[in-house]
Structure formats: structure tokens, C-alpha cells
Amino acid sequence: MPTWVHPQSYWFVLAVATLVALAGTPVVRAVAARLGLVARPTARSMHRVPVPHLGGLAIFAGFVTAVGVSLGWGDRDVLAVLLGGVVMLAVGLADDLWDLPPLAKLAGQVAAALVAVGGGIRIQVLTNPLGWLTPAGGDDLLVLGAWGIPLTVLWIVAVSNVINLIDGLDGLAAGIASIAALTVLVVAMQTGQPLEVVLLMAALAGSTMGFLPYNFNPAKIFMGDTGALFIGYTLAAVSVVGLLKTAAVVALAVPIIVLALPIADTALAILRRLQAGRPVMAADRDHLHHRLIRLGFSHRDAVLVMYLITTWLALGALAVAEGNLLQGLLIVVTLGASVHFVARKLVEWNRQRPRRLGH
Numbered sequence: 377m378p379t380w381v382h383p384q385s386y387w388f389v390l391a392v393a394t395l396v397a398l399a400g401t402p403v404v405r406a407v408a409a410r411l412g413l414v415a416r417p418t419a420r421s422m423h424r425v426p427v428p429h430l431g432g433l434a435i436f437a438g439f440v441t442a443v444g445v446s447l448g449w450g451d452r453d454v455l456a457v458l459l460g461g462v463v464m465l466a467v468g469l470a471d472d473l474w475d476l477p478p479l480a481k482l483a484g485q486v487a488a489a490l491v492a493v494g495g496g497i498r499i500q501v502l503t504n505p506l507g508w509l510t511p512a513g514g515d516d517l518l519v520l521g522a523w524g525i526p527l528t529v530l531w532i533v534a535v536s537n538v539i540n541l542i543d544g545l546d547g548l549a550a551g552i553a554s555i556a557a558l559t560v561l562v563v564a565m566q567t568g569q570p571l572e573v574v575l576l577m578a579a580l581a582g583s584t585m586g587f588l589p590y591n592f593n594p595a596k597i598f599m600g601d602t603g604a605l606f607i608g609y610t611l612a613a614v615s616v617v618g619l620l621k622t623a624a625v626v627a628l629a630v631p632i633i634v635l636a637l638p639i640a641d642t643a644l645a646i647l648r649r650l651q652a653g654r655p656v657m658a659a660d661r662d663h664l665h666h667r668l669i670r671l672g673f674s675h676r677d678a679v680l681v682m683y684l685i686t687t688w689l690a691l692g693a694l695a696v697a698e699g700n701l702l703q704g705l706l707i708v709v710t711l712g713a714s715v716h717f718v719a720r721k722l723v724e725w726n727r728q729r730p731r732r733l734g735h
């Protein structure tokens with residue numbers, strides 16, 4: 377790590393990543409448009425005109441530049457995160473360019489996760505959430521042993537796909553990723569996680585925020601799988617680094633809580649497709665954001681609603697990280713109940729609207 381890096385330098389890293397992504401996105405957009413690398417409207421698309429994609433390359437550029445000027449490449453964990461990230465980026469890029477078969481895409485994601493695991497990024501122990509059941513004088517850690525390898529691969533692949541599947545409206549994935557990265561950044565500082573975790577999250581938050589102005593509705597560029605898979609991978613891998621350094625389950629609990637919305641959306645999509653007898657990887661237009669649009673929300677309003685929900689979840693995650701489990705759970709449960717109530721009212725309003733208009 378460069379000797380000039382100060383513990384408060386996350387602000388500097390955040391600024392570098394933001395500025396590089398902000399400056400690099402128009403360049404990537406111009407090159408993609410010139411080469412004809414655009415997302416053309418389809419039956420399930422929300423956009424109506426061709427939009428350049430591969431914006432994930434600008435996000436990656438912001439991230440790598442900020443990491444390079446702050447952490448360098450000498451740290452083993454940082455290098456493992458970056459090498460796996462490059463593989464995941466390549467998988468997303470190949471899918472954007474050539475539309476990979478689902479199994480090939482999944483195999484590439486597993487390969488990226490295994491690169492990180494091979495570099496030492498793996499879940500080895502977890503704080504026992506039922507520590508009060510541990511016999512007196514016993515160890516309160518759950519040692520996973522060899523099971524940590526498949527668990528880490530599953531974690532990385534799952535979070536990568538969660539971000540990828542939520543990328544259905546302009547600015548949605550980039551905004552939720554920014555909120556999640558900032559939340560993990562704050563929690564890393566609160567819980568005394570090492571500087572590399574703080575700076576890696578600052579780099580990710582900055583690069584997604586720098587990309588967002590060009591991606592918010594109406595989007596001038598999409599991140600594509602190139603960006604979505606890389607963002608999800610980085611969130612997952614860096615969380616494991618934090619877990620390695622603290623052996624605290626909160627390192628994984630925080631991203632799970634703050635990403636509860638896209639996680640729930642992914643789980644519902646899987647169940648929906650299994651019940652319909654369709655392939656799990658098959659796309660549809662029944663995601664949460666699609667449902668909000670059908671309820672009458674505008675494109676922007678649907679995204680802002682999901683930002684707001686994610687922010688409330690982030691507050692719950694911060695409370696849990698502070699050790700106030702009851703308060704954190706109360707926030708999350710209250711939010712869930714509120715969202716359920718509002719959703720029911722919106723459904724009722726949407727059903728009654730044609731009748732009112734008919735009168």
C-alpha cells in the first residue's frame with residue numbers, strides 16, 4: 377500500500393473513482409456507438425431507441441484507477457479481488473457482445489469466483505449466531521473448513537446475478553449498487569475492518585456514482601452485463617475480505633440486508649419460472665420494477681421508489697452493524713410491512729382506476 381495513503385483517504389479514492397468514471401463514460405459511449413455496440417429494443421425492453429452499452433468498462437476503469445493510486449497491487453487480497461474481477465468483467469463483456477448460452481455464462485461466473493478463492497478469498501469461519509448455545513468455554517466460531525470453498529463460490533455467483541437481474545430500468549442497478557457500496561463502506565469503518573476493505577468499497581461506490589448521471593432515465597448508455605456482473609462480484613468478494621479480517625457474520629449480513637430488494641426479486645423470479653416450467657435463466661417482464669410500471673409509476677418514479685426502499689434497508693443494516701440487532705430487525709420488519717401495505721393499496725387503486733375513468 378502506498379505510504380502516503382491516510383486512513384481518511386477514502387474521500388480521495390471516492391473522488392478519483394467518481395471523476396474517472398464520469399470522464400470515461402462518454403468515451404466508452406462514443407466508441408460503442410461508433411462500433412454499433414448498442415442495445416436494440418426488443419419485446420421485453422423498456423427503452424424504445426438503440427442505446428450504447430458496455431458502460432461497465434467505464435465503471436471498471438474508475439474502480440481500477442482508484443484502487444491503483446491508493447492500494448497498489450501488492451496486497452494479496454486486493455490482487456485476488458482484481459484478478460477475479462477481470463474474469464467476471466470478461467464474462468459480462470462476452471455476453472454483451474455474443475449473447476452467451478446460460479450454462480456458458482454460469483461457468484464463466486464460477487470461474488471468476490474460483491480465481492478469487494484461489495487467491496485466498498474464501499469464507500473460512502463465521503461468528504456463531506447462536507453463540508448463547510455454545511458450551512461454557514467453547515468456541516463461538518463456526519469453522520467451515522473445505523465447505524468454505526463452495527459457499528464462497530455460491531455467494532459470489534449469487535450476488536453477481538442479483539445485481540444483473542435488477543438491471544432492468546435506467547439507473548436502477550447503478551443506484552442500488554451505489555447505496556450498497558456506501559453502506560458496506562460505512563459499516564467497514566464502524567466495525568474496524570482493514571483499510572483495504574474501506575478503500576475498495578470507496579472505489580466501487582465512486583465508480584458507480586460517476587456512471588449514474590449518464591445511466592439515469594433517459595439513459596445515454598447501459599452498463600450491460602459487463603458492469604452488472606462486475607459490480608455484484610466486487611460487492612460479494614470484498615465482503616468476504618472483510619469477513620476474513622473480522623470473523624464477524626455482519627460482514628455478510630450487511631450486503632444481504634441492503635440488497636434484500638433485488639435478492640427478493642431474484643428469488644421470486646426463480647420460483648415464478650420454476651412454477652411455469654420455464655428455464656430459470658429465461659428473461660421475463662414480471663420483476664418488481666416491471667410491476668411498479670404496470671401499477672402506473674413512471675420510469676423514474678419506479679426507480680426512485682426502489683432507491684428509497686434500499687436506503688431504508690441500508691439504515692437497518694447500519695443498525696445491525698452497530699450491534700443493535702433488535703433495532704435493525706425492527707427497521708427491516710417495519711419497512712417490509714409498510715411496503716406490503718402500500719403495494720396492496722396500489723393494486724386496489726390500479727384495479728379500480730378503469731371503473732372510475734369509465735364513469
